[in-house]
């Protein structure tokens with residue numbers, strides 16, 4: 001099973017539950033799979049046909065979804081086709097009957113219409129399973145009931161011995177029972193995975209409709225587009241879709257739109273362009289829902305509260321299906337919560353109406369929540385979340401100010417209580433605000449002592465306060481057949497009992513923007529949550545590796561265009577990031593990367609290797625940077641703000657050995673603890689990466705180790721002023737002996753504000769000797785001695801840990817000298833040594849592995865001085 005997984009999908013491991021489900025299907029048993037969006041349900045029905053060599057029939061609700069899946073499967077070398085009204089190729093039917101496809105998709109309508117003869121021929125050829133994707137559509141209790149799904153039970157009689165597999169991301173117990181019954185499943189194996197999408201960051205914000213907000217939204221979205229991050233903006237009406245689309249267009253943000261009033265063709269075209277990354281923003285109604293199989297959507301924005309929490313989970317679940325950190329934001333207005341009647345219009349029974357009202361109330365509560373959003377979402381779906389803070393939603397990451405609102409809470413609770421608890425929220429709020437509307441006067445509520453006591457605050461302010469009191473269970477909402485009523489719950493009564501008009505016990509509530517009346521923070525997209533989050537903690541790509549990743553994205557786009565397919569169908573972003581991190585130089589190494597399958601390797605492998613080689617060279621990155629086995633599993637959680645991006649263990653270890661244990665890069669590269677040696681350049685790259693991430697670096701020592709002198713520092717700076725800060729152009733500007741490592745160190749020093757004064761004084765003194773005192777042997781020796789001493793001082797300073805000899809000065813001196821990389825220490829080659837003091841040239845070889853390899857000269861003070869005397873022009877270290 002694992003080799004099939006690797007061969008076709010490129011993955012080395014099954015995700016939780018996948019393997020056991022595949023095994024159960026292969027044993028011929030029915031299965032019900034309830035697992036989160038993006039958790040890998042499809043694989044559960046895609047692997048069995050590849051193992052059993054029989055066809056898997058998959059019922060899927062949308063033609064566009066089937067088309068996407070078929071396209072992606074073909075890219076993996078899997079025989080796949082779909083049957084639907086959109087299928088023009090008549091051969092598809094004949095091929096299907098003959099079992100020519102591993103996976104055969106069809107709509108429920110098509111499945112019910114196909115003649116028995118088709119099924120019996122296909123049965124003869126071999127069917128290994130019938131999967132019903134988005135199986136919640138079967139249930140009237142589901143949030144997406146579809147009549148055609150109900151008729152699928154007919155197939156049970158035709159395919160009596162074929163295992164049926166129902167798959168869905170959202171199913172309450174009732175819905176699960178419905179699916180089992182409707183599909184006449186026999187003792188099914190039921191798998192319920194976690195609903196937690198750890199890589200998603202959730203946030204909500206109220207907004208005011210209008211051009212100010214729209215412009216701010218568009219400005220933010222264009223920053224996503226700049227980063228080639230795909231975004232879906234879900235709207236609740238076609239009008240909103242068109243308005244946002246137009247605003248984007250005016251701002252020259254290339255986007256697509258998708259809603260039910262567009263023609264099928266226009267919708268399909270738009271969908272295709274979006275998945276092919278021809279544009280990065282899709283503005284859509286929920287019509288663009290279940291069928292979206294694009295794994296690299298980084299932002300799902302809801303413009304308006306969705307009709308239910310189930311829909312929200314499903315729609316926001318389109319985000320980050322590839323496991324990369326992604327963002328779900330919901331903007332709501334209070335008027336969204338008054339749409340219950342509209343949503344109830346289709347409900348046929350009182351139960352259905354209640355279900356719709358309950359779902360909308362849950363979504364409303366989610367919007368107004370001041371506690372952990374993830375916890376609320378998961379617990380809504382019946383999953384226990386033990387922590388009270390996920391750390392990856394706005395409520396868990398923003399600092400919360402709490403203030404005592406006991407008096408206002410007292411007024412509101414007392415007013416609601418006095419109104420008898422038979423009304424919605426509007427009446428008591430109107431009473432507080434001193435309304436003299438007919439219904440208030442008719443009920444004599446103008447006589448209540450609270451009438452007008454809250455007139456200085458807006459109705460929305462009081463409703464925002466009510467939301468907090470709901471979330472603390474001080475207030476309770478009840479749904480009748482048509483109306484919502486609000487009453488004071490037992491906790492609220494307890495609070496009221498402890499109050500009198502002159503005294504209320506403190507009640508600290510979170511000061512939300514609405515309660516703070518902070519219009520400035522609400523007049524646009526508000527907190528710019530994505531920007532505030534700072535860097536995402538992910539897989540520790542260095543800046544240069546990230547540059548490579550972006551270039552690889554572009555190259556993937558070109559390849560995909562050339563083959564008329566979507567970039568993600570070639571390989572996922574996750575896989576490309578791993579390629580950027582490791583830069584494989586051979587097919588075997590490329591094949592080892594998670595996500596690279598046989599078909600990809602055969603079709604694009606050589607071209608990709610060429611590209612990797614070329615781009616890595618351009619960026620000064622070494623190939624085969626890290627043994628594949630050392631890959632960290634990318635954390636699936638979105639990170640909150642951290643000072644340092646996380647380093648991979650390999651990078652951290654290298655930095656620690658260099659900085660804290662004082663080992664030279666050469667020793668680190670060949671450290672016995674390693675499975676295989678790595679290149680010195682790679683070690684230096686890791687150290688720089690650590691420096692970039694805020695780890696402390698002994699810059700003098702690093703300059704010394706790569707041979708960066710003050711002069712080359714100046715030269716590099718000068719080159720940068722001409723050609724910018726890209727490595728290759730800088731390198732081209734400089735003498736050949738200036739190495740990439742020197743340039744990288746210099747760039748990072750400039751980037752992190754490190755002064756060139758840290759460059760060991762020996763470099764500069766060495767230059768002085770070379771320039772001003774050439775020819776005077778004693779002075780050169782003196783200078784060289786002093787150079788040596790100060791050089792040793794600086795090195796010695798770093799090598800605290802590894803000093804094994806005695807602690808007296810001579811011992812330290814010897815030890816330090818013995819560690820110095822000495823090139824051409826052979827006294828019979830004075831020419832090389834003479835060259836050493838020619839400043840900019842003399843250090844450049846230090847970073848070359850072969851130079852560094854000739855280490856370990858056993859020395860005493862006397863022997864060094866003796867040895868120095870043999871050289872007219874000094875020596876280099």
Ligand SMILES: Nc1ncnc2c1ncn2[C@@H]1O[C@H](COP(=O)(O)OP(=O)(O)OP(=O)(O)O)[C@@H](O)[C@H]1O
Pocket residue numbers: 011012013014015018035036037038039040041042043168169295317321322572
């Ligand atoms: N074993 C695995 N290792 C790595 N990635 C995997 C594995 N299984 C699936 N994936 C990837 O996870 C992503 C989501 O998988 P899939 O489309 O099957 O999710 P799903 O559960 O069907 O989601 P949805 O309910 O949204 O349709 C895909 O990009 C897929 O390639």
